[in-house]
Amino acid sequence: MQLNVRVSTVAAAALAALAAVALGLPPIAAADESSGTWTGNAEGRLNYFLERSTRVVMPAARVDVEAPNGIRVRASYMMDVISSASIAQTGGESDAVFTETRHGIGAIGVGKRIDVGGAEVDLSIAGTYSIEDDYRSLLYGIGGSVALDEKNTTLSLGLTRVDDTIESNIDDMFSERLSGTTVGVGLEQLLSPVLKLNVGYQISYLEGFLGNPYRRALVGARAQPGTTQLMGGLPRAEAPPDERLRHNLEGQLSWYLPGSLTTLQLYFRTYLDSWDIKAQTPELRIYQELGADLLLRARYRYYTQTRAEFAPEDGQTAYPVGYDGPLTNDPKMTSFDSHQIGLRLAYRLTFLTGTFLDFARNVTLDISGDRQFCTSSFGNYWIATAGGRVPF
């Protein structure tokens, strides 16, 4: 299957700007005896996703640099290559194969920690620009945190804005906007030398076109004699409500067991929104240190959600005769649940110490794979990622 990868003029200009930033930084993040030390990380990843009708390959890279004066800069780039299409994406009765590419360029322009009256305050701004043939997205925000009580308590606050333009490759006249604002607050609290609590709450308001220009919902279906299953109907363009208010509350307990070098993470999230979708997500992660350089992480995640109030009734895939409300054919608007299991291995290359590759002794390589079993019409999927992280 031929992959059709195109880099637009805008993306090329953005990449050039990114390169200029990188090149403009000191060529080596080396120690500066007079004013401190440049530090940072560079990370490259290759991500892979496979479900019944969709395959996604996403290479990504990110660089973090912190200057001696405490200012941080982050730059990232990802390329999302979708080499097939799912039924849910096209709204048809069978797969329509196509290839599309999304480029995402992100940079946290400024981040800095400052001391204010004994408390440590951290401020940052961030932005990401994503483009593909029929979609452009600008995501930007500011964030701040304050560490109190000798960093036993850290409070954080963030504001994020998204402005998207949605077009259609099958309808030149189609052009809609999506915009949203998200406010999030967070708390990190040390409970003991081995126990930490993280809690977060986010509220988000979205408005504009919140559907998919390619999906079609079936309207005017009728129940077959002797059954309640609706069949038939005529395809109509998706038309979900043009507003959505979302609430998300999550908490995590991290507990380190020194005797066995094990960390347990218990995570729980509850979500509800104005479309009447309610979701819960419990997750357990176990991190096991296997020696000084090898880490194994296992996880189990469960997800369950109710359907949107305007989605077809459970068990139905169409709307009945006489229905005149919002329309959707989006599988993520239905009620379903999923189970996900995964493993991750990370290995630090300290064995290179003293060899001709000594400069790479702090590099960490990792690989992970997850399998999700899902009852929605999306079906099950595999997801994997492999990468390396280089501190400097």
Place this chain on the structure above:
Amino acid sequence: MSDWSILVAGLALTLGALGCSHVKPYEREYMTRPGMESANEEFALEFEAHAQNAREGAPGRGSVAGGGCGCN
């Protein structure tokens, strides 16, 4: 238990946790162990969060924003 009850209980638990302990700086050696500090996994999990946002009605960890990728 209603959803709003869960939210209120969560906030109450959070407020109750505040100020319950004080861990001195020299007692925090374990706070940098893998799993206690999630920053090293953050980039690796971004792709998974993107996949979840495209397939689930509720967004992934730490985010409730919408849009950004045409994944609706």
